[in-house]
Amino acid sequence: MMNLIEELLHTRSCSVVGLEKNTGKTVCLNYILTHLPDNARVAVTSIGIDGESKDQVTGTKKPEIWLRRGMVFATSEKHYRMRKLVSEVLDVSNERTALGQLVTGRVLTEGKVMLSGPGSTASIRRWMDEVKEYADLVLVDGALSRMSLASPTVSEAMVLATGAAYSANIDTLVKKTAYVVELINLPLAEETDDEEKRIYVDGAVTDRVLEKLMSDKENQGKVLVIQDFTKVFADAMVWHRFQNRMPVYVRRRSKLLAVTVNPTAPNGMILDSETLCRRMSEAIGLPVYDLMKE
Amino acid sequence: MKLRECILSPCSLRYMVDALDIQSGVARRQMMEEEMMTDEAVIRAYYAQLEQYREVVSKPAHMIEVKNLQFRLTGLKDLQTTLANLEGGHTLDDIELFEVKHLAMLNYEISKQVVALGLPAALPDLEEVVRILDPEGLRIATFYVYEAYSEQLAALRKALDQNPTDEQLFVQVQDEEARIRTKLSASLRKYAQSIREAHRRIAEIDILLAKAIQADRRGLSFPTIGSETDITEMWHPEVEEALRTKGKTYQKNSIRFGQQPTILTGSNMGGKTVVLKTVGLCQYLMQFGFGLPAKAAVMKPREAIYCCMTDTQSLTEGLSSFAAEMRQIDEVIRAAREGRNILALIDEPARTTNPIEGTALVSALIEVLKETGISLLMVTHYTINAHACPCLRVRGLENGEMNYELVPARAGEVPHEALRIAEQLGIDPIWIEKAKQQI
Numbered sequence: 001m002m003n004l005i006e007e008l009l010h011t012r013s014c015s016v017v018g019l020e021k022n023t024g025k026t027v028c029l030n031y032i033l034t035h036l037p038d039n040a041r042v043a044v045t046s047i048g049i050d051g052e053s054k055d056q057v058t059g060t061k062k063p064e065i066w067l068r069r070g071m072v073f074a075t076s077e078k079h080y081r082m083r084k085l086v087s088e089v090l091d092v093s094n095e096r097t098a099l100g101q102l103v104t105g106r107v108l109t110e111g112k113v114m115l116s117g118p119g120s121t122a123s124i125r126r127w128m129d130e131v132k133e134y135a136d137l138v139l140v141d142g143a144l145s146r147m148s149l150a151s152p153t154v155s156e157a158m159v160l161a162t163g164a165a166y167s168a169n170i171d172t173l174v175k176k177t178a179y180v181v182e183l184i185n186l187p188l189a190e191e192t193d194d195e196e197k198r199i200y201v202d203g204a205v206t207d208r209v210l211e212k213l214m215s216d217k218e219n220q221g222k223v224l225v226i227q228d229f230t231k232v233f234a235d236a237m238v239w240h241r242f243q244n245r246m247p248v249y250v251r252r253r254s255k256l257l258a259v260t261v262n263p264t265a266p267n268g269m270i271l272d273s274e275t276l277c278r279r280m281s282e283a284i285g286l287p288v289y290d291l292m293k294e
Numbered sequence: 295m296k297l298r299e300c301i302l303s304p305c306s307l308r309y310m311v312d313a314l315d316i317q318s319g320v321a322r323r324q325m326m327e328e329e330m331m332t333d334e335a336v337i338r339a340y341y342a343q344l345e346q347y348r349e350v351v352s353k354p355a356h357m358i359e360v361k362n363l364q365f366r367l368t369g370l371k372d373l374q375t376t377l378a379n380l381e382g383g384h385t386l387d388d389i390e391l392f393e394v395k396h397l398a399m400l401n402y403e404i405s406k407q408v409v410a411l412g413l414p415a416a417l418p419d420l421e422e423v424v425r426i427l428d429p430e431g432l433r434i435a436t437f438y439v440y441e442a443y444s445e446q447l448a449a450l451r452k453a454l455d456q457n458p459t460d461e462q463l464f465v466q467v468q469d470e471e472a473r474i475r476t477k478l479s480a481s482l483r484k485y486a487q488s489i490r491e492a493h494r495r496i497a498e499i500d501i502l503l504a505k506a507i508q509a510d511r512r513g514l515s516f517p518t519i520g521s522e523t524d525i526t527e528m529w530h531p532e533v534e535e536a537l538r539t540k541g542k543t544y545q546k547n548s549i550r551f552g553q554q555p556t557i558l559t560g561s562n563m564g565g566k567t568v569v570l571k572t573v574g575l576c577q578y579l580m581q582f583g584f585g586l587p588a589k590a591a592v593m594k595p596r597e598a599i600y601c602c603m604t605d606t607q608s609l610t611e612g613l614s615s616f617a618a619e620m621r622q623i624d625e626v627i628r629a630a631r632e633g634r635n636i637l638a639l640i641d642e643p644a645r646t647t648n649p650i651e652g653t654a655l656v657s658a659l660i661e662v663l664k665e666t667g668i669s670l671l672m673v674t675h676y677t678i679n680a681h682a683c684p685c686l687r688v689r690g691l692e693n694g695e696m697n698y699e700l701v702p703a704r705a706g707e708v709p710h711e712a713l714r715i716a717e718q719l720g721i722d723p724i725w726i727e728k729a730k731q732q733i
Contacts, residue, residue, distance in 0.1 A: 086438065088438040089391075090436050094371055
């Protein structure tokens, strides 16, 4: 895991994305935040509508992150007022989130805060740009759902959190995670030079969209260009059938640095960590860490 | 009438407003809520101020300072809620205290820049506010409840730093912070009005600067206030721009009219509607303190401006175009009878009905309005009885070219150029020939 920390020190921005609630996204973010060296200049925020202090699905309390002195963070007015640390207001943005204006603060005495950051890709980009003044590394608590307007691909790199909450069967979990990793690794559209062969789909890429593209004879020999991997909502089977006919490219992509696993499901079921990490790593060809063991 | 309502008029006022390079949303909203000026002295004073700004922005040597000032003006944040809380006796939280401090420091910086440019210092002194919120004298626009406010807070924070997980200690820190915030809010309260004034004035500077830059870059002129309308070499900015992008030039024209109905006639495609719109635009621009698209202009402030021109709005309201037009003109008659000081611009009234009744309606309208001393500019194609009223005519086709100049004409002298123009447009010759035979 220290390799990941080392790698992050050479990265300008990184999103931590959870495949499912309780896959350990916040544990992962906290791990990174506590293991970065003291002199690292770090800023952190969140995307998506993670506005509620309680998880709407499982009713568990929304996790807080632990920030150290000197770290810069952005959160909504509401969560800024609820912070359990001493901090200085650096800026209040005119942009409004669902929970009020976006406040950028700097930690003076370490403690906990709930994150609820900018709501759109454009506004997160703007914030990341503004915060350069205070930070060399921007960490983003990324959301991965249709509910989020902002895409985690705004960041240069990405860490994916998966675990038993996503699937309690090792085979299925590995297969499902490998599918997402495959999507994250889709090549950039810049890497295909033939502009005329491109078909652009900017919105959601569903089974229906793919079936329609496949049924049209005119599309033979063309390539599909989508916005980013978060737009794919297609079933893996349909997706693979499609990819055999038409290559797919993305307009935005983040480099996947690592995958973390949480072998414990919310219902208490625990997978064998060692087997899981080994199988996962074999399937995706990237380092896999069990955060609970680190 | 507020600017926000007036930009709905068909005179392209919105075009000029949208083209302003205003830096903050606060300033734009403030401008939209401004009432139309009607008092001569107020308008004169406004233009005197705007003239100072124009002089500044017109000098190339000031370019960088002006850019810097514009950049600074982008920092104005909306403080309405915070100010309401402060005035309402509430304790401000860290975010609100930050906003107040940010504004006070912004006020200081802008004040300095404005004075350096040789503009009048118009901002209140908020140094006492800065002092309250910057106990360490750092002069940085960030905020937290500083240890300098209380020794107890300093001691508690120090202890918390050593035991960051001690929740009881954290609660103690919070209690002490809350006590200090209440004290700070109380001492800020007596400056609430000055803070509000600074907020309003900073937005005002943003607006003045944008208007001055617009006037300078587009070669607009500031009006002289007089008792009639006399506009020299005016142009319609939106039409001018459209022509320019097509590589064509706009022929400017001049117009003068006073406190009586003035008839405007001329051939089709002679730009009569554009004249009406330009006059209306100039009137609005003058009463909202903008530069006017003309070489020079004498203007008279009005209580209200009526633009009776075709628009599609009436269709959505379920009225036929005739009914909508009649209602609009009815309003003008009522206002004129009440002796209100208004400007009315009416484009081809009753054109959608039969020419016999149409001519009767228009002639009668002139008669009715003539007695009221209204300032009215009206376009019509009908040959009407208006001997006592001044008439203007678009010069019209000359050697196959349209001359848009406005010249005095005799009453009832309506040009008959429709057929010639239709011919020039290449319209079906058999149709035009048959029409000629009918005359």
